[in-house]
Amino acid sequence: MIWNTSQTRLIDGFGPLPVIRPESVAEVQEIVRQAAARGEAVYPVGGGTLLNLGWSPTRPGVAVDLTGLSQVVDYPARDMTITVQAGITLEKLQSLLAAERQRLPVDVPLPGRSSLGGALAANVSGPRRFGFGTFRDYVIGISVVNDRGEVIKAGGRVVKNVAGYDLCKLYVGSLGTLGIIVQVTLKVRPVPEASVLLAVPVSGQKLAEALDRIHASRTRPCAIELLSPATADRMGFSTRDWLLLIGYEDNRAAVAWQVEQLARELGEISLAANRIWRDGDSQEIWAQLTDWPLGGDAQIVCKASVLPSRTASFCCLTAAVIPDAEILVHAGSGIVLGRLRDMATASEVLLRLRNEVKTCGGSVILLRCPPELKPSLDVWGEAHEAWPLMAEIKAKLDPADLFNPGRFVFKPPGSSPSPR
Numbered sequence: 001m002i003w004n005t006s007q008t009r010l011i012d013g014f015g016p017l018p019v020i021r022p023e024s025v026a027e028v029q030e031i032v033r034q035a036a037a038r039g040e041a042v043y044p045v046g047g048g049t050l051l052n053l054g055w056s057p058t059r060p061g062v063a064v065d066l067t068g069l070s071q072v073v074d075y076p077a078r079d080m081t082i083t084v085q086a087g088i089t090l091e092k093l094q095s096l097l098a099a100e101r102q103r104l105p106v107d108v109p110l111p112g113r114s115s116l117g118g119a120l121a122a123n124v125s126g127p128r129r130f131g132f133g134t135f136r137d138y139v140i141g142i143s144v145v146n147d148r149g150e151v152i153k154a155g156g157r158v159v160k161n162v163a164g165y166d167l168c169k170l171y172v173g174s175l176g177t178l179g180i181i182v183q184v185t186l187k188v189r190p191v192p193e194a195s196v197l198l199a200v201p202v203s204g205q206k207l208a209e210a211l212d213r214i215h216a217s218r219t220r221p222c223a224i225e226l227l228s229p230a231t232a233d234r235m236g237f238s239t240r241d242w243l244l245l246i247g248y249e250d251n252r253a254a255v256a257w258q259v260e261q262l263a264r265e266l267g268e269i270s271l272a273a274n275r276i277w278r279d280g281d282s283q284e285i286w287a288q289l290t291d292w293p294l295g296g297d298a299q300i301v302c303k304a305s306v307l308p309s310r311t312a313s314f315c316c317l318t319a320a321v322i323p324d325a326e327i328l329v330h331a332g333s334g335i336v337l338g339r340l341r342d343m344a345t346a347s348e349v350l351l352r353l354r355n356e357v358k359t360c361g362g363s364v365i366l367l368r369c370p371p372e373l374k375p376s377l378d379v380w381g382e383a384h385e386a387w388p389l390m391a392e393i394k395a396k397l398d399p400a401d402l403f404n405p406g407r408f409v410f411k412p413p414g415s416s417p418s419p420r
Contacts, residue, residue, distance in 0.1 A: 009065075011043055013371035014057040019045075021065040025085075025143075025151060025182045031064055032180065032402070033149035041405050044176045046087060046115025049294055050122050054175055055379060056371045058406030066117055069182060072096060074157060081140065083157055083185040086117030102188045105132035105222075107290040117181040123173030126290040127247065130332030131222025132189070139168045141185030144178070147402045157185045170393070177404045178397045192249040196259060197223075197282045198273040199237065200244040200266065204319070207242055208312035209269055211331055214246065215308065217265050219258040223247035225289055226311070226329035228319060234296070234326065235288055242315075244331075245285065246273075292328050293367055298339035300346055300377075301368040304353060306360040308334040314360060321352050334362070343373070350377055380409045 008016035022028045035042045041061025045051065069087035077100040084093060090104075090111035097103050107126025108119045125134045141155035154167035171178060202210045207226075214224055225245040227235065232243040246262065248255045259276070266272060277285055293301060306314045311331050318338060319325045326339040338353075340346050354364045366379040387409050394401075394408075 009045070009048075009063045011045070011063060012052045012054075012056040015063075017043060017057075017061060017063045019063045019065050021068050023068045025069065025145070028064065028066075028069070028145050028180055028182055029149040029151065031062065032145055032147070035062055036147060036149070036400065036402055039400075041401075042180070042403050044117070044121070044180045044404070046118035047089065047110070047113035049110050049114050050118060050124070052368055052371070053122060054404075054407040055374060056406070057404070061405075064180065066180070066182070067115060073183060074185075075100075077102065079158070080188050080190075081157060081185055082188055083141065083183065084116065085183050086115065086120070086181045088116050090114050090116060090119060097188055098191065101191045103191050104138060104186055104188050106135055106138065107286070109291045109294040111290075116184060118176075120172050120181055120184065121174060121176045127223040127225050127245075127286065127330060128249075129330055129335075130224055131220065131247075131249070134172075136169045136172050138187045139172055139184060140187055141183075142168045142171055142181060143183035144171055145180040145182055147179070147398045147400060151182070152179070155185065175404060175408045177394055177408045179403060192251070192255075194252045194255040195249045195279055195282050195286075196247065196255050197277045197285050198244075198246045198259065198262070199275040199277075200246065200271055200273050201239045201241040202244055202271060203241050204316050206269070206271070207316065210244060210266070210271055211308075211312050213265055213269055214244075214262075215332070217262060219248070219262050219265075221246050221258075221262075221332070222249050223289075224330070224332035226315065226327075226331040228315070228325050228327035230324045230326045231292075231328050245289065247282075247286075289328070293337050296326070296339055298326065298341050299343065299368065299370055300340040300366060300373075302338050302340065302350065302353070302364055303367050304336040304338070304357050304362060304364045306334045306336060306357055306362040308332060310334070310360040310362075311336065314356065317356055318353060321349055337367075346373070347376060354381060384409075 007019040009019045010016055020031055041059050043063045045063050046066055066087040069085035071085045073083040075082045090108045105128050107128050108114045108124050120135050123135055141157055143151055143153050146152050227243040229240055232239050237243055248258050311334050328337045357364050363381045365381050369379055
């Protein structure tokens with residue numbers, strides 16, 4: 001079979017690589033077989049929003065553009081499941097679900113470009129993660145093209161039919177290194193009657209107390225977002241303090257009760273919301289919070305994972321280390337996102353943050369970084385005890401290192417050959 005490879009693409013500065021855009025799963029299978037026979041690597045791509053995540057590629061190959069696989073395979077709306085091909089954009093998927101008053105409550109940045117397969121491969125999540133979970137909570141069936149060009153399947157199209165090893169969770173977050181995701185079955189949820197976001201200014205001195213009170217609240221927020229003063233300013237909020245954005249989504253009566261209850265609880269520590277967005281008025285704010293990690297002009301974006309109980313202290317330290325820090329925090333989940341603009345001090349700043357995060361049992365990785373700086377900044381941070389197991393799984397499922405070689409944490413130190 002002859003492919004039209006007139007287009008080329010750089011992946012994280014590596015390339016240019018020829019781009020092949022299959023229109024069917026059978027074509028994906030053939031591409032993989034031919035690449036394996038030639039000893040070339042295969043780089044799955046979707047909307048291209050996360051192509052600089054991880055190490056740069058390590059050897060020549062082909063980029064497989066999966067956006068041609070965007071069909072709906074099955075949508076039994078009454079069963080609250082949908083089966084789609086992996087190249088569908090999140091915007092199109094959510095639009096299809098919205099017609100049935102349903103949604104996938106996982107926030108993916110730039111949904112008009114982001115493909116479902118790419119979002120799954122990176123296990124993307126956003127502000128609603130605290131209340132609704134991640135992709136691993138919604139994927140019930142998956143089809144993947146393996147290193148031999150075979151379609152392997154896990155799970156199914158019915159919520160209660162999963163038995164044995166849950167391979168769906170294995171492929172979610174594997175960064176495309178174990179195979180090419182071509183089809184997915186998802187659980188979905190009803191669109192909530194009401195959506196509310198409350199803005200609560202809070203000083204750095206009261207930050208820990210405020211977060212403790214929200215965590216102990218009788219209410220159940222679906223999002224607890226924390227913005228540094230610099231981030232709040234860039235998003236159009238006028239405040240010199242940190243800004244808490246607390247979200248509730250449920251039926252109208254439940255949301256109304258929770259808003260009133262939270263007001264009483266925050267009042268006990270002399271805090272109060274200074275603004276509330278409801279329903280349609282809140283959607284622009286939700287979108288800003290979701291897109292933030294991939295927006296802006298900062299060349300380095302880092303992501304720290306800490307214990308939720310240590311979030312406030314870590315944020316205050318980060319603000320002290322990075323003057324005028326742009327920080328956005330999924331405070332309920334202990335995920336701290338930061339933009340670094342001073343390239344000259346990036347290495348020193350990351351070292352201080354990583355030393356601090358050790359005491360929390362967490363980690364700091366880079367979501368965005370110029371390729372030339374990656375070796376010195378170490379995009380995945382210090383080795384984790386799970387890495388040898390991950391490398392062993394990679395060796396079992398992709399022994400020839402066909403898929404996305406070198407991009408994930410098990411890249412051999414110092415390996416950075418140039419493309420032919």
